[in-house]
Amino acid sequence: MKPAALWPDHLLPAHHVPPPWPGRNVRLDGTVTYVRDTPATAPGAEPALYVHGLGGSSQNWTDLAGLLADRLDGQAIDLPGFGRSEPGRRYTVPAFADRVVRWIEHSDRGPVHLFGNSLGGAVTVRVAALRPDLVRTLTLISPALPFLDFRRSLQGRMLPLLAIPRGERLAAWRLAQLAPEVMAQQVMEACIADLTRISEQRRLEAVEEIRIRYEAAHYAAAYVRTFRGLVSSFLRSYLPGSGSLWRLAASVRVPTLVVGGRQDRLVDVRVAPQAARVIPDSRLLLLDGVGHVAQLEVPRTVARAVLALLAEASPAGSPPGGDGTSTAQPGAGRGRGDAGARSVTGRPAGQASELIAETGEGGRRRDMAG
Template sequence: MKGAILAGDDVLPPDGAVPPPWPARRVMIDGAMLHVRDTPGATPAAEPAVYVHGLGGSSQNWTDFAGLLADRLDGQAMDLPGFGYSDPSPRYSIAAFADKLTGYLEAAGRGPVHLIGNSLGGSICVRVAALRPDLIRTLTLISPAMPFLDPRRTAQGPVLPLLALPRADRLLAWGMARLTPEQMAQQVLLACFGDTTKVSPQRRAEAIEEIKLRYTVEHYAKAYLGTLRGLVSSFLRAYLPGVNSQWRLAARITAPTLVIGGLKDELVDPRVPAQVARAIPDSRLLILPGVGHVAQMEVPRLVARAVVGMLAEVGAPAGRGAERPLSPPG
């Protein structure tokens, strides 16, 4: 593990108007529809990238960040099965999501990609990178939902007792119905951001529209709880013998990897990113004080600079600009 490298801010496009969500299309994988948003590369040298969101999120979690990297990365952001506009899935385990992502990467046929995942998406990406190194050029993990011993200490804690109840999805749907989309959006933003003042009015409005969509999708509560159950199961298996331990998988990753964590993360123990970086052989670590669970949304320029720094280090199209190493915390 070593400190991440930050490229100079001048290598990124200047701040401008907040862009709308990127155009979307439908892709059929194994008979099910995946909803994918494209952030096309802005130069011929741009290399293929895939973005994977976290629990309860969607492909819109990458809008600003992907735009900042369009000079270097030809990006595709998918809605995971059961989330956003994608079809539901019969299973919501980490392994099932990883199989779907692998199928998508194979079907796209773009060669090894720069794979970037947040939270649940980070955990999924760990499994794919470990089992299919031929599909991965570099790996970036932002607040990856890797196993830690007491998930009750996070903002997901109040939901965990539902996992043991019959028809828990109906209880969750009932609880959702008691909140307006505006109230739920505020709760989500408070849980995910270290500083909610960094959320632009447009992004807040988009979050409310996404939550309104959840009220109309019958499978959402089942997908959410099924995925949370799958995550908790991966936490338990991580400390048992066997090949499915997420920590053993992390140790098998050969791709150059950037791990980013926020010290104000309310959903993943803030100590986890450093543990992940220690587990992955070729890793770089960036810890962000004052930042929450979705650093690519809260401080997209800073996260993009770290990605560009890694791209320059491994010989990908990183452009020009001053770079400086950051030492990981001791």
């Protein structure tokens, strides 16, 4: 494990809030998978695939995919039962990993730069471990790798639901009691440390996502069964056997970036550092004042860390694509909207293992060091 580097902010696209990227239905193995495309904006861009978390969708990657579009030709998929994808037969980490593998094979774009948030982090760890031929680099944002103290997660209060026969009916009833606006607010409060970082456009999109869930009769069952599958994978990871997510993480050999938010309320905040220690070729970025979905809350900071990873993994020493201006060393300079990252360890900003800064909407700057 080593500290993550940060690419200069001024080499990223200007601040703006893009609309959701266009999507399409693709029939894969008899069911529909919904895919959003973020086309590359420069020649030489390499393929990337983004995988969302439990209860999320491909729309969670809008900002980050846009910021990386001159380096990466992005696609984001809705996992079975979520977003606009049709329901699946099984809702386990191995089943979702199989779907990701099948999509990469079907799209014939591998190897890809693979991204996973939360549940998507667990899924992509499995993909990278078992199919390294399909993965160039791996970026994990608050990965839902195993931990047993559920007091450290708001999801812990859902555990009794798993013991109730047909608990998905109770979950569906609960969904029906809340207006989409109320549910969207609750979801954002659980996932995001500072809601002032979320634009009004993203808030409206979140409400629309909730409306889609209400219209999907399968959603409550998909959510509960996926949560049950994730908890089951946590328990199995501490038993003998080859299916342990921690043992799989230890076998990942591709260059990996692990991002964690210190105010994560859904995944134990100790998981991201542990993942970085376990994965051999890893870089760790811990973000102060950030929650569970750093790619939504501070997308520019995450993009800078990703670009530094791509530069390190590239034989040319710079990220793929671009216009040739990205040869500056990671951490050099302080671009517009960069709050001036500093490390508590005294390292220069470009090599900070613990970032204590973030950039808000519209170029607003804020120092989180206190």
